[in-house]
Amino acid sequence: MDPIQTMRVFVRVVEAGSFTRAADSLGIPKGTVTKQIQALESRVHAKLLNRTTRRVTVTPDGAAYFERAARLLNDFDELEASMSDAQSSPKGKLRVDVGTSMARLVIIPALDSFYASYPDIQLDLGVSDRPVDLIGDNVDVVIRAGTIADQSLVARRIGTLPFVTVASRGYLQKYGTPLHPHDLQRGRHHVLNFFSSNSRRLYPLDFSKDGERIEISEPYRLSVNDSNAHTEAALGGFGVTQMVKFIAEPYLESGELVQLMPDWTLDALPVHVVYPPNRHLSAKVRAFVNWTADLFAQKQHLTRG
CATH class of the missing domain: 3.40.190.10 (Periplasmic binding protein-like II)
Incomplete structure (x- = not known):
């Protein structure tokens, strides 16, 4: 077997923590991954991986091999790139x-x-x-x-995303227009929230003005974890919410959404x-x-x- 390819397969298994994920990311059958790891361990006369039904972990010998192999592959890829036309024509x-x-x-x-x-x-x-x-x-x-x-x-930081506080025109016709963040906590309005898909942490509505800061997360009527669903829920009149300005702009221009409390700001997010x-x-x-x-x-x- 090609020693460079075998080394690359081993590094990918360690990074992915799974033979299946490694095979999927490399675009090769899982059986091929298994055979290459077995051949590698036979060639170096050492057990490099501990296998369980749930996860693959490295042995002490495997950790040492991984560190050197990852560095060698990086150097090899650098050499290959420098000797080809990939720099002028990426492919x-x-x-x-x-x-x-x-x-x-x-x-x-x-x-x-x-x-x-x-x-x-x-x-x-x-x-x-x-x-x-x-x-x-x-x-x-x-x-x-x-x-x-x-x-x-x-x-690499490439931009900044400002936020706006909005609600649909239909929502405002039904519930009235909040003029202060505290209006959202007095039982007359519904809040539409966003939560993290990973941690399920709720991102509160965040208002800042003249050194005063107010965060509001409760009570809320609906919370979602997808930006497209968040936009649709806002358009559907499910509550007052905050969204990235570039997402809201077309609906602000059409009148489907209305900006609220523009003098209360929210910190912009950096984009990387x-x-x-x-x-x-x-x-x-x-x-x-x-x-x-x-x-x-x-x-x-x-x-x-």
């Missing part, structure tokens, strides 16, 4: 993950310009508001709003394009990151808070 499959509204309203409408510049890149676009494990899921790049908790990842450190030498990753940064720079409503 190959690139897996990108992006939130649902960002994909629908920003990324997908602009993809023609990406393919015009990089026709040889095959893009796998994962669309979800659920956070992904870049290493475990073998994702090359993600675009995410908010603070980047994992400091081991490379994050994020990738694992071992992807920084990839020409296709750099191409997508730079294209995304340029795309955001052209859209003032995505770069100013």
